[in-house]
Amino acid sequence: MKDGKFYTTVIERGQSNRNDNNHKFLVSRIRGRWLDVGCNTGWLLEDVPNGTGIDSSEIVLAKAVRKGLPVVRAVAEILPFADKAFDLAVISTVLQAVLNWKVVLVEARRVAQKVIGIAPRPGTEWGVLNGKHFWVQCVVPPEDIVSMGGAVNAVPGDDGTLYYFEI
Ligand SMILES: C[S@@+](CC[C@H](N)C(=O)[O-])C[C@H]1O[C@@H](n2cnc3c(N)ncnc32)[C@H](O)[C@@H]1O
Numbered sequence: 001m002k003d004g005k006f007y008t009t010v011i012e013r014g015q016s017n018r019n020d021n022n023h024k025f026l027v028s029r030i031r032g033r034w035l036d037v038g039c040n041t042g043w044l045l046e047d048v049p050n051g052t053g054i055d056s057s058e059i060v061l062a063k064a065v066r067k068g069l070p071v072v073r074a075v076a077e078i079l080p081f082a083d084k085a086f087d088l089a090v091i092s093t094v095l096q097a098v099l100n101w102k103v104v105l106v107e108a109r110r111v112a113q114k115v116i117g118i119a120p121r122p123g124t125e126w127g128v129l130n131g132k133h134f135w136v137q138c139v140v141p142p143e144d145i146v147s148m149g150g151a152v153n154a155v156p157g158d159d160g161t162l163y164y165f166e167i
Contacts, residue, residue, distance in 0.1 A: 007097045007135040008059045011040045021157045022092060022118050023047070025164070029116055032087030037076045037108055037117075038094030042069040052086075054079065076104040081111040091117030093162070096126050101138040105148065105167060115167045119145075124161040 011019055023044060030048045039045055039053025042064030053071040055061045064071040074080050076091070076098055089112035095101040096119060108115045120126035122139045129139055142152040142163050150167030154160070 008057050010060055010063060012043055012063075018158065018161070019093075022155060022162065025155055025157070026090060026092055026116070026118070030088060030090060033085075034088040034090060035079070035081070035086045035108075035112060037079070037089055037091045037104070038097070039064060039069075039071060042067055042071055044090065044092065045069045045071070077107060079107050079111050083110055084113060086112040087114065088112055089115045091115060091119075093118050093120070093126070095119045095140050096136050096138055099137050101140050102148075105145075109167065115150075115165075117165055118155055118162050119165060120161060121163055126161070 013020060026044060027047050032050065034051045036044050036051050036053040039055050040060045042053050045051040045053050046067065053064060053069060054074040056075045058073060061071055061073050072080060076094065089108040091108060095104060098104050105115065119140050122141050126133060126136055127139050129136060145152055145165045145167060148167060150165050152163050152165045155162045155164045
């Protein structure tokens with residue numbers, strides 16, 4: 001696993017109104033034993049009990065480790081957990097950064113009873129391949145999530161850049 005051309009930005013509360021808004025929205029929806037897929041510095045894990053985090057980036061994960069959070073370095077495509085080990089998996093603004101978003105969703109569903117997350121709408125800032133952000137690897141049309149049996153909705157307080165999904 002190399003950080004290389006992938007996402008290595010450290011995210012914490014107070015850096016971005018959009019991230020803070022997503023965070024608040026997700027906190028109210030998390031229950032039970034849960035997995036934060038692409039947990040970054042663990043800032044969601046800090047606010048909701050009974051969570052475990054994984055992230056592929058050593059740089060961001062080091063911050064979570066320093067906070068004493070239960071995190072593991074792993075890729076979302078191959079989660080080191082048993083089938084249905086969690087009640088819920090959360091994938092917050094991660095699908096655009098992985099190589100194959102379908103594999104990631106299927107893997108999250110394997111380890112959790114339910115999966116929720118937030119993803120960029122195609123054509124918006126983080127929803128463009130070879131655009132402003134080199135680390136955008138996937139653009140996920142909301143209708144593709146629906147075709148996998150999921151449901152999509154707006155993220156309250158967002159300007160339409162993102163959508164919320166449950167699957
Ligand atoms: C935009 S950040 C979102 C972080 C956090 N979920 C949040 O909402 O603030 C994307 C995160 O996904 C991680 N990531 C990217 N590709 C990954 C992969 N294949 N497996 C695991 N984590 C990955 C990145 O290291 C980064 O921390």
